[in-house]
Amino acid sequence: MTDLSLNYEVLSKFLVYFIKEEVQSNKFNKVVLGLSGGLDSAVVAYLSAEALGKENVIGILMPYKLSSPDSLNDALLIAKKIGIKHETFEITDIVDQYFKKINTTDKMRIGNFLSRVRMSILFDRTREYDAIVMGTGNKSEIMLGYTTWYGDMAAGLYPIGDLYKTQVFELAKFMKIPEKILNKPPSADLWPGQKDEDELGAVYRELDSVLYLYIDERKSMEEIISLGHSKKLVQNVIRRVNSTQFKRTIPPVAKFSARTLGIDFLYPHDMGR
Amino acid sequence: MHYKIALAQINPVLGDIEKNLLKHEEFTKKAIKEKADLIVFPELSMTGYKLGDLTMEVALPYESDFFKPLLTLGKHIDIVLGFVERGKDKNSYNSAMYISEGRVKSVYEKLYPPTHGMFDELRFVARGKEIKTFDTKIGKVSMLICRDIFHPSLMFLAYASNADIVLVLSNMPLRGLKGEKPAIQETVEKAIDTYTNFFGMFVAYVNRVGFDDGLGFFGGSFVCTPSGRKLAYAGLFDEALTFAEIDSEEIFKKRQTFPLLREEDMNIVKLNFDKILEDSYD
Structure with a gap:
């Protein structure tokens, strides 16, 4: 397997500085984030509390009726352990109201809807708390496109967006996040029994090796296969990365003027702090 | 000669030259209080790094009255800072300014602004053309800017012009977090260890801290002696004003015991180099 090890002591410090400075340069002191009970949001909550103080981190728990009860309990465990403000807002009635009128059994469609409802709630809460939404996506899922466009991807900052899932796991271990969170299989929990590694067709350690090499x-695909990864997996990973690039870019704009967003209107994000 | 150099490892505000000017004054006043002879700020210390389209909006001629407060402080201490220069040739440059005795003594335009991967400098600024080595009260000084130091040819030119100290103004973003130190920091330190050791001169490396659009600048400013020994170290990630006491006698000692520059035959270098250039056009 490819060496994905990092110096987690320096990394965690670097990420804490990143959060502190980028939140403030966006002219905020507070952040809200969706606490799912999973590893990624737990790590981002820990880092945010360290960077901004626990009083400036608000975790929102948004269970749906089919969400695993473990998810809610684990999210509460994290919130209490760090001592951040948290609230639970169940989304069952909003979602069911919609799907009463829309007849579908398409899990993907329902799952994406859940993700975008949660996004709407988080962004609504930013008005209440004068806060910015923290992204909790990691590099593996963002690169594989295993995220909902304008759903869980919607955020002001991506503090762990350059860490593969394997590295998020190691960082979480370094930060002494409760074993219970560390040991459960990664899941978006958009429907009962959903597991990342089932859907993606390989364990993260292997997916991450291929992603890292690519x-x-x-x-190249041939080089990665020659390093001992299965052809099927490598093809699958590369297809996923290439076919989901649209999620990671500004949509094309029909340029005709002198300066056009996304093309040649090139001001920095952090200007005018 | 003994003198004291102050490394101003600051975190500038992107695009806000007024705020950054205040920070320059604040750090310079502290350095004066500590009786430093020279204070060195990082690359683009007056503007921040990832300017993009802001570049032309923050560009200033080096004679601009904007720098007056620093020229005034510059009567008590030499000051080196980074800024976007609005050139007389109507280009913008990523430049370093050396202030001494209340006036601008030298301006150096970065020779190799990187443009690849995360770097986009040549889209916004032009390349400089000339290495500047000049006499100051602390000896012969050359200034280089960030990427310049990965070109041994530029360090060699400073050496060939018999510089006592090379001041490196840097905005080096962090990458590589496997080892004990960030990989890029290792690269910089190894390069400067080697340069100082073989070129028998001092190097003061001043890197900024903070983030511009996700690029994190690691700091880690230091001074290296002609024997490759670190004199001062400003640490990672935090703003710092770090002082180093320099004894320029070390240059003389080093060049007597390891007289590479005395051996160096610039004519041989030139002849061979001319031939390489000629051949490359065949």
Whole structure:
């Protein structure tokens, strides 16, 4: 397997500085984030509390009737352990109201809807708390496109967006996040029994090796296969990365003027702090 | 000669030259209080790094009255800072300014602004053309800016012009977090260890801290002696004003015991280099 190890002591410090400075340069002191009970949001909550103080981090728990009860309990465990403000807002009635009128059994469609309802709630809460939404996506899922566009991807900052899931796990271990959170299988929990690794067709350690070789080391499909990864997996990973690039870019704009957003209107994000 | 150099490892506000000017004054006043002879700020210390389209909006001629407060402080201490220069040739440059005795003594335009991957400098600024080595009260000084130091040819030119100290103004973003130190920090330190050791001169490396659009600048400013020894170290990630006491006698000692520059035959270098250039056009 490819070496994905990092110096987690320096990394955690670097991420804490990142959060502190980028939140403030966006002219905020507070952040809200969706606490799912999973590893990614737990890590971002820990880092945010360290960067901004626990009083400036608000965790929102948004269970649906089919969500695993473990998810809610684990999210509460995290919130209490860090001592951040948290509230639970059940989304069952909003979602069911909609799907009463829309007849579908398409899990993907329902799952995406859940994700975008949660996004709407988080962004609504930012008005209440004068806060910015923290993204909790990691590099593995963002690169594989295993995220909902304008759903869980919608955020002001991506503090763990350059860490593969395997590295998020190691960082969480370093930060002493409760074993219970560390040990459960990664899941978006959009329907009962859903597991990332079932859907993606491989364990994260293997997916991450292939992603790392393809993205960070710019190896070709043939080179990655020759390093001992299965052809099926490598093809699947590369297809996923390439076919989901639209989620990671500003949509194309029909340029005709002198300066056009996304093309040649090139001001920095952090200007005018 | 003994002198004291102050490394101003600051975190500038992107695009806000007024705020950054105040920070320059604040750090310079502290350095004066500590009786430093020279204070060095990082690359683009007056503007921040990832300017994009702001570049032309924050560009200033080096004679601009904007710098007056620093020229005034510059009567008590030499000051080196980074800014976007609005050139007389109507280009913008990523430049370093050396202030001494209340006036601008030298301006250096970055020779190799990187443009690849996360770097986009040549889209917004032009390349400089000339290494500047000049006499100051602390000896012969050359200034280089960030990427410049990964070109041994530029360090060699500073050496060939018999510089005593090279001041490196840097905005080096962090990458590589496997080892004990960030990989890029290792690269910079190894390069400067080697340069100082073989070129028998001092190097003061001043890198900024803070973030511009996700690029994190690691700091880690230091001074290296002609024997490759670290004199001062400003640490990672935090703003710092770090002082180093320099004894320029070390240069003389080093060049007597390891007289590479005395051996160096610039004519041989030139002849061979001309030939390489000629051949490359065949």
